[in-house]
Amino acid sequence: MDWPGAIFEQLKAADVRQLAHVPDAGHARLLRLAEAEPKVRVVTLTTEEEGIALLAGAWLGGQRGVLLMQSSGVGNCINMLGLAKTCRLPLLMLVTMRGEWAEFNPWQVPMGRATPGVLAAMDTAVLRIERAEDAAETVAGAVRLAFEGGPAAVAVLIAQRLIGAKTFGK
Amino acid sequence: MSLDRDRAERLSLRRRPLVARLLEGADELAVIAGLGAPAWDCAAATGERALTFPLWGAMGGAAMMGLGLALAQPRRRVLTVTGDGELLMGLGALVTIGAAPAANLAIAVLDNERYGETGGQPTATAGVLDLAALARAAGFREALTVRDQAEVERARSLLLSAPGPVLVDFKVRAEDLPIVMPEKDGATLRDRFRRALGVA
Numbered sequence: 001m002d003w004p005g006a007i008f009e010q011l012k013a014a015d016v017r018q019l020a021h022v023p024d025a026g027h028a029r030l031l032r033l034a035e036a037e038p039k040v041r042v043v044t045l046t047t048e049e050e051g052i053a054l055l056a057g058a059w060l061g062g063q064r065g066v067l068l069m070q071s072s073g074v075g076n077c078i079n080m081l082g083l084a085k086t087c088r089l090p091l092l093m094l095v096t097m098r099g100e101w102a103e104f105n106p107w108q109v110p111m112g113r114a115t116p117g118v119l120a121a122m123d124t125a126v127l128r129i130e131r132a133e134d135a136a137e138t139v140a141g142a143v144r145l146a147f148e149g150g151p152a153a154v155a156v157l158i159a160q161r162l163i164g165a166k167t168f169g170k
Numbered sequence: 171m172s173l174d175r176d177r178a179e180r181l182s183l184r185r186r187p188l189v190a191r192l193l194e195g196a197d198e199l200a201v202i203a204g205l206g207a208p209a210w211d212c213a214a215a216t217g218e219r220a221l222t223f224p225l226w227g228a229m230g231g232a233a234m235m236g237l238g239l240a241l242a243q244p245r246r247r248v249l250t251v252t253g254d255g256e257l258l259m260g261l262g263a264l265v266t267i268g269a270a271p272a273a274n275l276a277i278a279v280l281d282n283e284r285y286g287e288t289g290g291q292p293t294a295t296a297g298v299l300d301l302a303a304l305a306r307a308a309g310f311r312e313a314l315t316v317r318d319q320a321e322v323e324r325a326r327s328l329l330l331s332a333p334g335p336v337l338v339d340f341k342v343r344a345e346d347l348p349i350v351m352p353e354k355d356g357a358t359l360r361d362r363f364r365r366a367l368g369v370a
Contacts, residue, residue: 041241043270046262053231057238062369083228087356
């Protein structure tokens with residue numbers, strides 16, 4: 001099942017116009033879809049917290065955005081998450097997980113294990129996708145919570161088991 | 171030690187009249203003001219202004235907020251006014267902006283070569299660091315350093331109307347000035363800014 005395609009359809013339906021990211025292999029298909037969509041501006045960041053500030057500016061200017069990163073990037077975002085909280089700005093994040101199921105790189109494990117706790121510590125709502133067939137519904141729910149239910153900071157964690165364990169053998 | 175702690179006390183440009191001139195009559199300009207003295211300078215220049223979003227935190231984020239706003243509002247000029255210490259915390263933003271350029275984005279750095287809110291410790295710009303050269307290398311359309319009053323009008327014109335991204339590094343005197351605090355409730359700032367843009 002094309003779960004990245006299903007996620008992208010939800011982002012388009014939500015009128016997401018700015019997509020900020022630090023690339024992750026798990027987001028590669030979603031990024032290709034976004035780059036082919038003229039209504040979506042893709043911004044490649046040097047570090048993930050830039051995306052929180054970018055999307056704050058986007059919202060001030062009347063546009064919705066989404067921030068894509070891998071779990072290691074969540075740690076880079078901690079202080080900047082305070083911007084969304086303090087100003088009650090919507091913030092939608094899609095986080096591909098490393099350091100959990102079938103991880104082969106021990107350097108990914110600490111931040112992967114800490115990711116839900118770090119997000120919770122900054123009062124970010126955390127949803128999780130384990131199965132491809134749940135991707136569309138979960139992202140739709142996250143969109144509604146982020147942009148209408150708060151506004152609020154919402155992170156959707158995409159399970160490593162869904163993405164497939166990374167190897168360097170490909 | 172390669173930093174010159176005292177150089178900034180001899181600089182001629184004064185930040186308050188400079189910011190007042192940058193914002194004078196620019197009623198349609200959308201402004202993101204970085205935390206600390208740049209936010210006080212903007213408040214001193216205009217008082218409460220709906221289209222100025224002063225930051226009280228989020229250090230390192232002012233330039234990126236300007237980019238997100240500029241991309242969302244491509245027909246409106248956006249100016250980030252920030253300090254050297256604030257910009258240095260998020261220096262990768264220059265790279266991101268250079269790679270995702272917005273023609274309507276400008277950044278004015280009030281560079282007193284100090285961390286002014288924390289005791290005046292020197293920043294890297296008190297040494298050899300050249301912010302304008304960094305911005306040019308990152309792909310900014312215009313980037314220059316301004317030290318004299320005689321250059322201010324041209325710099326203002328670039329900031330307000332030249333195809334961006336534009337960065338001007340204003341070397342300003344290190345001085346203690348009265349703190350002029352703007353509104354600090356984030357949701358209030360958000361709502362008034364969005365209403366002024368007609369997107370609320």
